[in-house]
Amino acid sequence: MLLHRYLVSTAANGVGEKFGSYCTPRGKHSIRAKIGASQPLNTVFVRRRPTGEIYTPELGAQYPGRDWILTRILWLSGSEVGFNRLGACDTMRRYIYIHGTPDSTKLSEPGSKGCVRMRNADLLELFDLVPVNTEVYIAI
Numbered sequence: 001m002l003l004h005r006y007l008v009s010t011a012a013n014g015v016g017e018k019f020g021s022y023c024t025p026r027g028k029h030s031i032r033a034k035i036g037a038s039q040p041l042n043t044v045f046v047r048r049r050p051t052g053e054i055y056t057p058e059l060g061a062q063y064p065g066r067d068w069i070l071t072r073i074l075w076l077s078g079s080e081v082g083f084n085r086l087g088a089c090d091t092m093r094r095y096i097y098i099h100g101t102p103d104s105t106k107l108s109e110p111g112s113k114g115c116v117r118m119r120n121a122d123l124l125e126l127f128d129l130v131p132v133n134t135e136v137y138i139a140i
Helices: 057-062 120-129
Strands: 027-035 043-046 049-054 069-078 097-101 116-119 135-138
Touching: 069 120, 097 120, 116 120
Parallel strands: 097 116
Antiparallel strands: 027 069, 027 135, 043 049, 043 069, 069 097
16 A cells, blocks of 8 residues: 655666665665664764764755765665575665755656665655564665
8 A cells, every 4th residue: 555655866877786786776675774763854874873964055065976865764674585685685785775865956866876865854754654674665
């Protein structure tokens, strides 16, 4: 049953499951962890930890090449052994997330390094709706 639909952005390199490909992995996944529940909107994360920064367009201009992971993180784990789980195709070990992005980021077209980017307001809504272990299916 479809409850909500959101605009997202996936990998600039397209789809794929291999480690180091910077592609968005397809198939069945689950939410392994929810990160950032108590953080303010536009919190900047690096390696799943808040940096103490709050994203602003000025901060973005200061670091134009930075891959912004904002607001919340839903860390994905593949559910299909040999396709997106274990070995050289493991979604979790590739650190693939559903995460927030600057409001200026164009969604509905490829642009990430493998993750699924969402508007921060949409991600806040989704984060509160889904528990850990919720199934996620990525079809591109």
